[in-house]
Amino acid sequence: MNVITRFQESFLQRISEPLLGDREISLWIRREDLIHPEISGNKWWKLSGNLQEILDKSSSPTLLTFGGAYSNHLYATASACAELGIPCIGIVRGEIPEPRNATLTFASDKGMELVSVSRSEYRNNAQISEKYQRIIPNLYVVPEGGTNEAAVLSCTAIVDDRMKEMNYVCVPAGTGGTMAGIIGGMENHGVVLGFSALKGDFLSEEVNGLLKKAFPERDLKHWRMITDYHHGGYARISDELIAFIQSFYGAHGILLDPVYTGKMMFGIYDMIRRDLFPAGSSICAIHTGGLQGWNGIRERYGIDPTSF
Template sequence: MVFDLEIFSPVQQIRHPLFDEKGLKVFVKRDDMIHPVISGNKWRKLKYLLAEANKGGENHLVTFGGAYSNHLLATSAAAATFGFKSTGFVRGEDIHNDSLMLCRMHGMELIFVDRESYRNKPALFDKHFGNDDNAFYIDEGGASEAAARGCSELMDELPQIFDHIFCACGTGTTAAGILNGIITHQLTTILHAVPVLKNGGFIGDEIRNYAIDPNANFELHLDYHFGGYAKTTPQLISFVKDFVAQTGILIEPVYTGKMFYALFDQVRKNMFKPGSSLLAIHTGGIMGLFGMRDKFNK
């Protein structure tokens, strides 16, 4: 079976007075347009994992995520699309929300586990599916060399060479894939990785773990987590609202909002030479807005 989607992921320029003032051209790679549910980096990360499972004769995808996990939802949709069974371990108490409803609609069985047990994902997998030869383990967020390989293909689709590329990071897999693409194409492009969680320095190690050249250079911006994973501030919410209203590009405050905030802040601080070209990777994740209604309705 060929695991592929018709990728429609254009690159479009973002117009903003700040960029004109600084003499910069800023673009966004619209990976959010790949698929309504399996969008952004989610499909790129799952593509070769599905192929691995199929090759090994394993037709049951087992993975992990929080109650609003875009990865869980994307995996459930991919499983339904390509004929797999799916199970998701959900961190925390048994709750009902829109994201999990959509997971169930796509046929995913959900198993809620306490946060302490969730820390040892291989043990959870072995406990529930250790004797199931059809079960295929997918780490949280799809983190794997196969996922990095899928993300590296993004670089093959770009219409031009960019001086700088910005990417939000949760596990570092997408950034590693982009870095591998930069290395493979022998580009001088600088990768800017923006961890969306507190104390995200370990993301640098994760990127190097999946990089084909662990000594390759990239920049890690650790000051844009806004309190931690899925944490926000009024400042960040205001930025996201303004960005969407000014560009018509829908983003959310968990991943893409923090990445774009970092990009704008670095531009304001004159970190780029006039005439430079910047590319922001829209990694999807729009379903994350489901858990933010109260913050955006104020």
């Protein structure tokens, strides 16, 4: 599992404040954001599973993957491949901005070859993959976001015995891979709540599909998707969300990202205020990292998440 370096073990951090005491709720954050400075959170887990599988198959692989201009996945993949000496190609959705933003500059500096394709071309990832597989030997394709069966199985290891004692485990959801892994790891202990970062109610179907592939013999029922806290859709933000992230950082010294974990924590607090968690409940929230995503928010909106 430790094919890429892990700098720190994950740990549970207790959150204390009057709202939680008033509602008799115990809230913990699992600090997956701290396990690696560049390959943080769920990206470390997803890439560990994929890269182990790739290296088991070939001693000289090349990795091809996909992402947007501010992609956490491209950023983390570039770092992981540089650490392991694996050549990698990043297919970027849309034009590569010039000058390059901080995310793509980092990926390029780490040795990732960046190739821009139009948004219409990008929709046919299979065709792009087939094109490169014809010309590059030992090419391995990792999907956008890193979600596949190898990633799901790797993410089961996020769950430990303390988490299985919690009434609820909450996780942000973008492709559903991390959530599916946690559902598998929880083994129907407690309820897993996924907080969708995307507008719409289609991720439940994605998670169901991943569960059937990764755990075909298991009946994993104790989960549901929460779709009310996307703040306008993927990578969209609101003044209310930013104010919450800044306030949470000021109170607890924990920085949340604006695309995934910030929206999940906003949703958890709103549900607590609305008494949607029974008194006496214990909740574990997974911090999935992704803090480099603030690069895009700073560049586009000039917002400092630690200023409040």
